[in-house]
Amino acid sequence: MFAIYKRELRSYFISPIGYIFVAAYLATSGIIFSICTLNQGQDSSVATYFMMLLYVFVIALPLLTMKLFADEKKARTEQLLLTSPVSLMGMVAAKFFAAYTIFAATYLVSCIDFIALYNYGTPNTAILFGSSLALLLVGGACIAVGVFISSLTENQLIAALATILVILFFMVTSALNSYIDSAIIRSVLNWVSIFERFSNFAYGYFDINAIVYYVSISFAFLFLTVRVYEKRRWS
């Protein structure tokens, strides 16, 4: 399992995709940070910054996950992994954590931005930590969705686009609320919405429910990926 993790991690930096992700993410998050926080000049509020980052995830994270399984299928190396002494769960987990490592490391590097806040203002450290933790978990959920979708196709582009659509759906379902009369549907949409749940963190409220929700989504999609492979073997 560790072998797959290591290979996957390396492959991000053999192809340009790893560099593109890191550069694009750092640049975009930096720009958003300048516009939404530094240039506002009033206080050290980071709420808008974190909310905006979610939209960056929608585009950026599928870049990391699109190749995970789609590429193996196309290169027919999938057969090698499936006939080697590694469990399916191990294989899926290794790929998930490889993508997650790149994402988490890049996010942690982007936290350098916060130094500016401490130099010129009085940011709330608890909010920074709470929101960062939540963001790391949201990222995990998005990556799990991407892993699942990548296992369904052998075309990386389709994997990326489908992942963007699904994550976008999870993010913005609450935005549909103003068009819907039924209170029940509204509450369901709110419940599913990653965005709605995240807003609590951005304003300093540590929401355990949301944490559980993000982790559950990650596990659910990783489990579905394992099922995809099991089903294919038995079909």
Add this chain to the structure above:
Amino acid sequence: MIKIENLVKRFGDKVAVAGISFSVEEGEIVGFLGPNGAGKTTTMSMLTGYLSSTEGTAEINGINILDNPIEAKRQIGYLPEFPPLYLEMTVKEYLNFIYDLKSCKLNREKHLKEICDTVKITDVYNRVIRNLSKGYRQRVGIAQALVGNPKVIIFDEPTVGLDPKQIIEIRNLIKELGKNHTVILSTHILPEVQAVCDRIIIINKGKIVANEKTENIDELFSGTRRMCLKVCGPAKDILNTIRSVTGVAYAEILGNNDLDSTSFLVESTPGVDIRKMLFNAIVARGWTMIGFESMGANLEDIFVSVVDEKDESSGKKKKK
């Protein structure tokens, strides 16, 4: 070593493998032969745990591939039809990855070096796989199957797309491997199995139609000895003389050649060596024999006859 019992695989309504049973002993090289779409690859996929069987069991070294897949897979080195290579890696990185993937316990440097020497890829060890020729890629694929020194090695069409020299090299390599490993290889190239395998299993439409030792397979299906003679002299008289020799079951004229000689096809009745008598009979009449060639039924003939026979018999059943 390998025991397959009543293995069945259905894809929806389509039956790809319809109840195959065979076993392979330790140190045997078994050739798995059949036309395209016969179910060779499917059987191998089930044996290696890539696909699950609909019915039946496959055991490697007494370990059931479905009950204990990880332990069973540890016993197998598998080269699929398309070598599973990560093109962006160097051969060195790739083999090290495989070494880790199989959580191999042998001495890394020494083991990988031995494999590279065996399959002759030492000179491309530090090159990126993408830049290698087809023959080298195939060999890297074989090297991959050898990592961890598995007891059973399974090759799916190992010589497809190679040039004749490479084919001979790979065949020799497989023979060499057969000394220390149990090898199963699939192919539709007939001389290949004849050259390499101890035993031949012929499969058609998901069923085994023959399972014989290589040296027995000729006799089993031909039952007669065939030879080709070239004799100078009047064709019809010679033919009559040949037919009069006891033990000749069948003779016919194949055609005229240079030097006014004629070619004859002669078949003897099973178990009788007619070569001496044939020669003497012709020489006694004063004709000159300028060619004498023994033609064992080749595997192509056997293959076509076996496959057709089964087709006919199944066709007849349908008509009934």
